[in-house]
Amino acid sequence: xxxxxxxxxxxxxxxxxxxxxxxxxxxxxxxxxxxxxxxxxxxxxxxxxxxxxxxxxxxxxxxxxxxxxxxxxxxxxxxxxxxxxxxxxxxxxxxxxxxxxxxxxxxxxxxxxxxxxxxxxxxxxxxxxxxxxxxxxxxxxxxxxxxxxxxxxxxxxxxxxxxxxxxxxxxxxxxxxxxxxxxxxxxxxxxxxxxxxxxxxxxxxxxxxxxxxxx
Ligand SMILES: Nc1nc2c(ncn2[C@@H]2O[C@H](COP(=O)(O)OP(=O)(O)O)[C@@H](O)[C@H]2O)c(=O)[nH]1
Ligand SMILES: [Mg+2]
Numbered sequence: 001x002x003x004x005x006x007x008x009x010x011x012x013x014x015x016x017x018x019x020x021x022x023x024x025x026x027x028x029x030x031x032x033x034x035x036x037x038x039x040x041x042x043x044x045x046x047x048x049x050x051x052x053x054x055x056x057x058x059x060x061x062x063x064x065x066x067x068x069x070x071x072x073x074x075x076x077x078x079x080x081x082x083x084x085x086x087x088x089x090x091x092x093x094x095x096x097x098x099x100x101x102x103x104x105x106x107x108x109x110x111x112x113x114x115x116x117x118x119x120x121x122x123x124x125x126x127x128x129x130x131x132x133x134x135x136x137x138x139x140x141x142x143x144x145x146x147x148x149x150x151x152x153x154x155x156x157x158x159x160x161x162x163x164x165x166x167x168x169x170x171x172x173x174x175x176x177x178x179x180x181x182x183x184x185x186x187x188x189x190x191x192x193x194x195x196x197x198x199x200x201x202x203x204x205x206x207x208x209x210x211x212x213x214x215x
Contacts, residue, residue, distance in 0.1 A: 017096035021131025037138035039120030042164035060113035093124035
């Protein structure tokens, strides 16, 4: 009982700060994408490909969430993307308070798009709103067709699922139809896009989706 009250208290407080972040970002005209998925799903690679494909056509930045270190931030900085690193010191997700601190380090008037690469985890990031405009989950072809049924919340919460590492499909025994059926069983309205950051397959569709979000 006590634990349940505590958790709902934490989530209420998180929602309050998430609303505040959302208002701040909206008022500056920034579209914010919360990018979630397992460790190794291909989130940073998707952002690297995005940097190459967008070139200088969109002004954007990234908040990188990691338990420790700044390896992904350095990968993106090498491509000229402004990055703010948040280290969670053990927490398995970013919360709205951490993102609020990250926003204070960014010049929001100079960007129109913000990605938040969440801590690699298929569970907790789905539970915490951060003030985002869209939630995108990355599931790679190597993770198995059972994941929607085992971790339904993230599939239900997301606006888009990027099925990453599409270039590996011919080499895997993944049952793609079974995966897509499992996705629609837990989240009937979730759009799915097959993308490979390696071969560039699906890149046009992904960039098109982003441009649509930017309006
Ligand atoms: N074959 C293939 N490998 C990929 C692709 N995207 C990422 N990877 C590899 O998957 C591993 C994890 O990628 P990363 O982007 O760091 O994943 P993250 O932990 O979700 O940010 C790296 O070894 C990448 O080179 C892809 O589209 N195709
Ligand atoms: Mg990463």
